Amino acid sequence: MPTITDPSVTLRRGSLAFRPATLDDAAFAADVATASRPDEPEDAASWRHWWATDDPAWTNERFIVLRDGTPIGFARHKHAPWDQMKKRYGRIGFEILPAERTDAQLRTVFDVIEDRARSSGTRIFTGYAREDDDWLARWFAERGYREERRSKAWELDLVAQRGRIETLAAESRQKMRAAGITIHTIDRDGDPDKFHKIHEMSEEAASDVPTTIPHVREAFEVFVRWFDAPTVRLDRMWIAREADDIVGISVLSYPPTRGNVWTDWTATARKVRGRGVARALKLETVMQATLLGVKNVRTENDGENAPILHLNEAMGYTRIPGWVQYLKDATG
Numbered sequence: 001m002p003t004i005t006d007p008s009v010t011l012r013r014g015s016l017a018f019r020p021a022t023l024d025d026a027a028f029a030a031d032v033a034t035a036s037r038p039d040e041p042e043d044a045a046s047w048r049h050w051w052a053t054d055d056p057a058w059t060n061e062r063f064i065v066l067r068d069g070t071p072i073g074f075a076r077h078k079h080a081p082w083d084q085m086k087k088r089y090g091r092i093g094f095e096i097l098p099a100e101r102t103d104a105q106l107r108t109v110f111d112v113i114e115d116r117a118r119s120s121g122t123r124i125f126t127g128y129a130r131e132d133d134d135w136l137a138r139w140f141a142e143r144g145y146r147e148e149r150r151s152k153a154w155e156l157d158l159v160a161q162r163g164r165i166e167t168l169a170a171e172s173r174q175k176m177r178a179a180g181i182t183i184h185t186i187d188r189d190g191d192p193d194k195f196h197k198i199h200e201m202s203e204e205a206a207s208d209v210p211t212t213i214p215h216v217r218e219a220f221e222v223f224v225r226w227f228d229a230p231t232v233r234l235d236r237m238w239i240a241r242e243a244d245d246i247v248g249i250s251v252l253s254y255p256p257t258r259g260n261v262w263t264d265w266t267a268t269a270r271k272v273r274g275r276g277v278a279r280a281l282k283l284e285t286v287m288q289a290t291l292l293g294v295k296n297v298r299t300e301n302d303g304e305n306a307p308i309l310h311l312n313e314a315m316g317y318t319r320i321p322g323w324v325q326y327l328k329d330a331t332g
């Protein structure tokens, strides 16, 4: 299956049309998401990069939803190759402009995107809504979904917490030095194999994130596209090195035009866990953000990910609405 659907096939259902999206639609999609949650502006270039770097092995269909020829939102579904996903989990999702969120239109969007996912082989459907979105929560319930997991999202006030962060960072630096672990940004690491090492370590960690849908290994060629994202720079991506090994990473994503600065990924190698490496890395990312003039940063983790939730709390993050994962098992 192609990653972007055949641009010639527009689906029609009731009063709505579903036109396969192209990369040029990413900016509109980012605008719709922004209109849905104005406190979380979305950056067009970041969305385009995200869409452009789909894993070609996955099925990934996106549509622009039109009412009488006017774009009112987008809808999508995706899933891993079935030979790597024994239980057939597929993700569905959509964003509709707030003024267009009528029950009739949402029913059609659900019908179409579930149909597409089903005909692509999905048997267990999953979708997400922010936990303050009661309307969408009711809709998931009406469609037969139940709550599966809940993430916790957080914000750190870099102005109010500056003193505390500086103290914690100084403690962590001393601890890492004493342990022989070097913390620096990727651009300062001379190892020609560093990207492969970061990939392997990230894969190990990714399979340890609490999740319902099992992690599918990502090819190196897909993983490295991350480093081209407009939101990251090698001199802002922090890694931990112990002798020949890269044993941790933490990265903040900085949207170039609009949006909040979020943690993109924090991971450590199993063999160093519990030694303060993630704490040291995450502290460096927020220290750097402070120096760059960022006022607050955000982070989100699964509600069962005890070590990282503990770290967020210890660093002074406070809670903001997280995300609920809904799931509908249609295998029965």
Ligand SMILES: CC(C)(COP(=O)(O)OP(=O)(O)OC[C@H]1O[C@@H](n2cnc3c(N)ncnc32)[C@H](O)[C@@H]1OP(=O)(O)O)[C@@H](O)C(=O)NCCC(=O)NCCS
Residues within 6 Å of the ligand: 205, 206, 208, 209, 210, 265, 266, 267, 268, 269, 272, 273, 274, 275, 276, 277, 278, 279, 280, 301, 302, 305, 306, 307, 308, 310, 311, 314
């Ligand atoms: C989450 C993760 C990055 C933590 O890495 P780490 O190097 O072990 O982290 P640290 O040693 O710096 O800190 C872990 C903290 O959690 C605490 N902790 C560990 N297990 C805990 C538990 N079950 N409940 C509460 N706290 C726990 C530790 O005591 C430590 O706290 P302290 O610094 O106050 O002593 C690592 O487990 C990992 O890579 N997991 C898989 C990837 C992942 O989930 N990333 C998170 C983003 S999605």
